[in-house]
Amino acid sequence: xxxxxxxxxxxxKPTRDRxxxxxxxxxxxxxxxxxxxxxxxxxxxxxxxxxYAFCKMFVSxxxxxxxxxxxxxxxxxxxxxxxGFLLKNHPDKASQYICIDANGEYEIxxxxxxxxxxxxxxxxxxxxxxxxxxxxxxxGYFGDTVVGFFTDEPSFGYASENVDGYxxxxxxxxxxxxxxxxxxxxxxxxxKENYENLWSNYYTLxxxxxxxxxxxxxxxWCVSHGTLFSGHMMDESSIKGAVSDNGDLxxxxxxxxxxxxxxxxxxxxPGIIEWETLAALRYATRTGKNGLVELFAVGPSDMPxxxxxxxxxxxxxxxxxxxxxxxxxxxARGNVLKGQYYNPNNYMxxxxxxxxxxxxxxxxxxxxxxxxxxxxxQVVYPLSAARKNIKNDIIEQINNEYKNLLITLxxxxxxxxxxxxxxxxxxxxxxxINDDFAYDRVEDIKPSYPYITDxxxxxxxxxxxxxxxxxxFIALNLRDDNVARPVIVHTESGEIETVLYARGIITEQTEPxxxxxxxxxxxxxxxxxxxxxxxxxxxxxxxxxxxxxxDIKVRxxxxxxxxxxxxxxxxxxxxxxxxxxxxxxxxxxxxxxxDEISLSAGEHKIKAIxxxxxxxxxxxxxxxxxxxRQDNHIYEVPEKVDLKNINEAxxxxxxxxxxxxxxxxxxxKNYITxxxxxxxxxxxxxxxxxxxxxxxxxxxxxxxxxxxxxxRLEFEIFTSVAPMFSxxxxxxxxxxxxxxxxYSHVVNCGSxxxxxxxxxxxxxxx
Numbered sequence: 001x002x003x004x005x006x007x008x009x010x011x012x013k014p015t016r017d018r019x020x021x022x023x024x025x026x027x028x029x030x031x032x033x034x035x036x037x038x039x040x041x042x043x044x045x046x047x048x049x050x051x052y053a054f055c056k057m058f059v060s061x062x063x064x065x066x067x068x069x070x071x072x073x074x075x076x077x078x079x080x081x082x083x084g085f086l087l088k089n090h091p092d093k094a095s096q097y098i099c100i101d102a103n104g105e106y107e108i109x110x111x112x113x114x115x116x117x118x119x120x121x122x123x124x125x126x127x128x129x130x131x132x133x134x135x136x137x138x139x140g141y142f143g144d145t146v147v148g149f150f151t152d153e154p155s156f157g158y159a160s161e162n163v164d165g166y167x168x169x170x171x172x173x174x175x176x177x178x179x180x181x182x183x184x185x186x187x188x189x190x191x192k193e194n195y196e197n198l199w200s201n202y203y204t205l206x207x208x209x210x211x212x213x214x215x216x217x218x219x220x221w222c223v224s225h226g227t228l229f230s231g232h233m234m235d236e237s238s239i240k241g242a243v244s245d246n247g248d249l250x251x252x253x254x255x256x257x258x259x260x261x262x263x264x265x266x267x268x269x270p271g272i273i274e275w276e277t278l279a280a281l282r283y284a285t286r287t288g289k290n291g292l293v294e295l296f297a298v299g300p301s302d303m304p305x306x307x308x309x310x311x312x313x314x315x316x317x318x319x320x321x322x323x324x325x326x327x328x329x330x331x332a333r334g335n336v337l338k339g340q341y342y343n344p345n346n347y348m349x350x351x352x353x354x355x356x357x358x359x360x361x362x363x364x365x366x367x368x369x370x371x372x373x374x375x376x377x378q379v380v381y382p383l384s385a386a387r388k389n390i391k392n393d394i395i396e397q398i399n400n401e402y403k404n405l406l407i408t409l410x411x412x413x414x415x416x417x418x419x420x421x422x423x424x425x426x427x428x429x430x431x432x433i434n435d436d437f438a439y440d441r442v443e444d445i446k447p448s449y450p451y452i453t454d455x456x457x458x459x460x461x462x463x464x465x466x467x468x469x470x471x472x473f474i475a476l477n478l479r480d481d482n483v484a485r486p487v488i489v490h491t492e493s494g495e496i497e498t499v500l501y502a503r504g505i506i507t508e509q510t511e512p513x514x515x516x517x518x519x520x521x522x523x524x525x526x527x528x529x530x531x532x533x534x535x536x537x538x539x540x541x542x543x544x545x546x547x548x549x550x551d552i553k554v555r556x557x558x559x560x561x562x563x564x565x566x567x568x569x570x571x572x573x574x575x576x577x578x579x580x581x582x583x584x585x586x587x588x589x590x591x592x593x594x595d596e597i598s599l600s601a602g603e604h605k606i607k608a609i610x611x612x613x614x615x616x617x618x619x620x621x622x623x624x625x626x627x628x629r630q631d632n633h634i635y636e637v638p639e640k641v642d643l644k645n646i647n648e649a650x651x652x653x654x655x656x657x658x659x660x661x662x663x664x665x666x667x668x669k670n671y672i673t674x675x676x677x678x679x680x681x682x683x684x685x686x687x688x689x690x691x692x693x694x695x696x697x698x699x700x701x702x703x704x705x706x707x708x709x710x711x712r713l714e715f716e717i718f719t720s721v722a723p724m725f726s727x728x729x730x731x732x733x734x735x736x737x738x739x740x741x742x743y744s745h746v747v748n749c750g751s752x753x754x755x756x757x758x759x760x761x762x763x764x765x766x
Contacts, residue, residue, distance in 0.1 A: 006328035011041035029355040041334025077152040095159035104192030118172035143226025151231030157245030207247015230258035259284035260292035285319030297326035299343035302722035348586035371468035411461040501697035518764035531655030554624035565611025670702035
């Protein structure tokens with residue numbers, strides 16, 4: 001089954017016909033599973049009979065279409081809140097935390113934004129109003145169409161509140177009594193005297209309570225009703241967070257029938273990869289369970305497909321076989337409320353058809369997950385040291401030592417895994433980090449065969465390699481650039497010279513490229529845009545000024561949703577009454593387009609009255625057969641497009657571009673290569689599709705049915721949806737970004753500069 005699972009966010013109030021269209025779109029690119037996900041922009045009241053009725057329709061229609069469904073167990077996140085429903089019905093069950101002053105005096109407070117996830121009654125009602133309600137409504141589909149439930153960041157960590165002058169921590173009713181019973185010590189005395197193991201004991205209890213009250217009951221319910229329990233916890237990416245939010249992350253994940261994590265920032269280089277998160281999932285799946293990961297939620301919206309494959313491959317090496325692709329909303333209306341970041345993994349993307357290729361790529365990668373793996377090194381998870389020091393600065397050093405150890409092992413191409421304290425130690429080397437930071441170093445540990453060096457014999461430090469008992473291996477490039485490099489694979493039987501492509505993969509099946517006997521570079525070609533061009537009129541700062549270099553005809557695309565107000569062109573209202581068809585599905589539904597308007601040469605002003613221009617939901621765009629120069633000048637399309645200026649000319653263009661050329665096919669085996677900046681490209685010969693170009697090093701074989709001679713060659717290059725947003729950094733002061741700004745600000749977001757048209761060649765081999 002295709003392992004890619006769009007997280008299908010329900011926005012608006014989609015009808016059965018609309019959902020039928022959407023399911024057909026996903027089926028057309030090989031998608032076989034979706035997550036049913038109520039999210040910001042959903043206009044069904046959650047929870048309500050109307051929502052449950054929609055879900056019943058959704059699942060029955062999915063069954064008709066042959067799709068599997070995962071049910072998201074809440075509205076947005078964190079799970080076990082039910083959009084405030086639980087707390088509204090039980091105002092006395094708000095989450096609890098303890099506040100301790102400098103004298104060791106304490107009081108128990110409640111945080112009234114969250115229901116108490118450590119309260120048994122709350123969790124019973126949560127299960128009854130979500131899982132059980134769904135089963136009551138369409139239980140006949142469970143175990144077949146409905147395959148699992150997805151939980152999102154349930155955590156007792158939300159309970160804690162930072163209060164000046166106090167130490168605070170989550171609390172549950174009965175914790176004091178449990179402390180005294182389990183540890184045979186006075187809770188009050190240990191707090192007053194700041195007992196050395198106070199916090200170790202305390203967070204041990206929190207972790208056990210979390211498993212007992214939430215994880216185990218939800219998992220047991222799911223398993224007993226024929227479904228899987230998956231999703232991910234809060235703050236898996238650091239030792240400190242894993243303890244303060246989950247108690248014992250390795251143990252918590254191991255209780256899930258399908259353990260899950262998230263990695264939504266797409267770190268693909270050794271220094272920023274969430275090794276702690278990946279290690280935890282590898283631990284939870286070590287006994288043969290399948291793993292799940294949520295990916296790509298914070299973008300960027302113009303992420304190369306090759307980078308997506310890179311992250312899919314990386315996570316697969318740590319136990320994942322299901323990949324939740326976020327966020328795949330019905331339409332873009334949720335961009336108003338979640339406007340800090342955006343990455344649609346759905347039909348809003350012009351490159352949507354690439355999902356078919358991506359799914360097949362991942363299926364091949366997952367074959368390696370089935371092979372038996374024995375690591376050279378085991379690293380003992382420093383749980384005791386982390387719990388003991390969770391309230392002092394040493395925790396940061398523990399966190400850094402642990403992460404740096406995993407990075408060092410990876411850079412030295414050493415196979416490793418993490419084990420919990422007390423687990424059997426079966427590797428050749430076992431490394432433990434304690435709070436005295438005295439542990440064996442790795443300098444003397446040598447990588448096993450095969451290992452990979454550069455052409456000078458220097459060990460590559462920016463790959464990860466996994467070796468298997470059957471002799472197979474897989475190595476992944478951990479660089480986030482477009483550089484291909486010659487490398488040497490060192491095996492017990494000798495050396496193999498090959499190329500490690502950008503974001504590429506090497507396996508035991510990798511062979512050197514065949515030596516060309518002929519090469520023809522194609523330099524003469526035509527370029528055609530298959531959609532109308534766009535220029536975004538950013539009115540967030542007031543007026544937007546643009547210049548028509550000549551008399552020209554355009555249409556205006558105006559948002560018809562949320563704070564649209566009135567749009568003036570040179571002081572006169574613009575009437576946009578027609579259905580929009582120049583954007584993409586999911587955006588078109590939220591816009592109207594004007595009739596064609598003739599503009600005279602010169603400067604023009606657009607002004608918005610009573611309207612808001614959002615980062616990822618533009619208020620106004622100009623559409624037409626024009627090109628752009630100097631950022632805001634538009635001019636008619638000339639007979640021949642100047643390739644040097646194409647980035648500026650099509651700066652806000654979304655859709656596909658057709659590059660056409662005449663090609664001379666020679667005798668022998670012929671391959672077509674080109675460099676289009678990593679954009680998804682469909683290759684046609686004499687009008688017939690013969691392949692795709694997506695990843696660095698890709699080449700399309702010319703079928704032997706095409707005899708030598710002159711042929712018509714076409715490349716259809718698909719953009720992302722990002723260019724229509726233009727330069728989103730212009731919104732920073734008006735609509736300030738929060739902590740994730742460094743992730744949502746992407747070089748090229750809203751521009752066309754990632755695309756290039758270069759190195760189009762016909763290569764002939766013997």
